[in-house]
Amino acid sequence: xxxxIDGPAAAGKGTLARRLAxxxxxxxxxxxxxxxxxxxxxxxxxxxxxxxxxxxAASKNIEPSLLEDPRLRDEATGHLxxxxxxxxxxxxxxxxxxxNFAANPPNGEAGAIVDGRDIGTVVCPEADLKLFxxxxxxxxxxxxxxxxxxxxxAANHENILSDIQARDKMDSERATSPLVQAEDAILLxxxxxxxxxxxxxxxxxxxxxxxx
Numbered sequence: 001x002x003x004x005i006d007g008p009a010a011a012g013k014g015t016l017a018r019r020l021a022x023x024x025x026x027x028x029x030x031x032x033x034x035x036x037x038x039x040x041x042x043x044x045x046x047x048x049x050x051x052x053x054x055x056x057a058a059s060k061n062i063e064p065s066l067l068e069d070p071r072l073r074d075e076a077t078g079h080l081x082x083x084x085x086x087x088x089x090x091x092x093x094x095x096x097x098x099x100n101f102a103a104n105p106p107n108g109e110a111g112a113i114v115d116g117r118d119i120g121t122v123v124c125p126e127a128d129l130k131l132f133x134x135x136x137x138x139x140x141x142x143x144x145x146x147x148x149x150x151x152x153x154a155a156n157h158e159n160i161l162s163d164i165q166a167r168d169k170m171d172s173e174r175a176t177s178p179l180v181q182a183e184d185a186i187l188l189x190x191x192x193x194x195x196x197x198x199x200x201x202x203x204x205x206x207x208x209x210x211x212x
Contacts, residue, residue, distance in 0.1 A: 001113075003020070003114075003131070004115075005119065006119050006179070007134050008140070011200055014039055019199050020205075026105065026111040027105035028112070031115065031117075040069060041059070050086070056090060059087075088176065098116075098143065102124050111166070125182070129206060130182050137165050140164055154175070
């Protein structure tokens, strides 16, 4: 059983996907972490980010344990991840990784939940259920600001909003695997929903598919 969850940055899809996976006892994969894993591979090995062969090699060597490395969330890793994500061969290598994960969930789980920006359209077009999770850019900026402030990091709402809008534009207009709602995906707008209400709403959408 495969559930694909797509949506823009800070829409709450990761939080929702992890909670659904725990509730359903499904395997969970944050596809965005794969690009960060490639970047971290490069950082750990000291490879030059401009060496295409090295970048491609790093995308073939993703150890599952690397996806749990706290360094994935470092700013330097995220910055480099956005660069390696533009490499076509890297995207192809990670596409195979994601498709294999979804088709063959680790540890014998009965299904997989994969979240990202092109899961329902490119990675798992035949997913049993597709959700497109979104929220207004302003609400997403508020959430990101709160997240940073809770970590003790000073954050400016307008700057965050500008970054999110720029990211939305880049994600939706990129030539390869742009962010777009799959025709058969169900829209879940979380603008006025907290994490609990979003979870309950998603469960309500899953139940008709006999997944719980």
